[in-house]
Amino acid sequence: MKNTFSTFFVVFVTLVFVIICLGRAGVYAHCDTMGGPVVKDAKMALEKKDVTPVLKWVSKEKVPEVRAAFEAVLLERTKSPEAKEKVDMKFFETLVRIHREGEGVTFTGIKPADAIDPIEAETDKALEVGSVDDLTTEMSRHLTSSIKERFTRVLDKEKHMNDSVEAGREYVEAYVEYLHYVVGVHKAIAGEDEHHHEE
Numbered sequence: 001m002k003n004t005f006s007t008f009f010v011v012f013v014t015l016v017f018v019i020i021c022l023g024r025a026g027v028y029a030h031c032d033t034m035g036g037p038v039v040k041d042a043k044m045a046l047e048k049k050d051v052t053p054v055l056k057w058v059s060k061e062k063v064p065e066v067r068a069a070f071e072a073v074l075l076e077r078t079k080s081p082e083a084k085e086k087v088d089m090k091f092f093e094t095l096v097r098i099h100r101e102g103e104g105v106t107f108t109g110i111k112p113a114d115a116i117d118p119i120e121a122e123t124d125k126a127l128e129v130g131s132v133d134d135l136t137t138e139m140s141r142h143l144t145s146s147i148k149e150r151f152t153r154v155l156d157k158e159k160h161m162n163d164s165v166e167a168g169r170e171y172v173e174a175y176v177e178y179l180h181y182v183v184g185v186h187k188a189i190a191g192e193d194e195h196h197h198e199e
Helices: 002-024 037-048 060-079 081-102 118-129 133-158 165-189
Strands: none
Touching: 037 060, 037 081, 060 081, 118 133, 133 165
């Protein structure tokens, strides 16, 4: 029973993180940073002169375009070693643009490595070290803190909700935010579309 609860809780906090990230995905994603996995694979591909590691980031239809860009960069690298950094960046931008377009997101340029959100960096770090323990511990703290903050705000507003119409509206606003947050997380765990509660 204890193991079942632990597994459930890990899934719970992981899905909360996914909801948060999906909410921000249209604006930001670490795939378009120099420290993200797409560029890391692109660097490895160029070093080994083998395009294979980056092909997983694009659809089958876009593979010829990526292969052509890769071959062009390899050729340019041999012509001008001084321009290596510039031509490499050209390939990174092409690859990330194609990858992002495949996700239905407009490419706005590659951001610096330190532009990665701390929680996204921790997500990748968990994969690197082969353990999710630190990540889920941090997420559990964040989830608990977020729910308690909303819960406390509702209780505080409830004390004065009938003092005036304005106070009542403040209570309703706090209550709705608290309810939607908790219900949204619950629906994500149940496998329902997280956009339903927003509508």
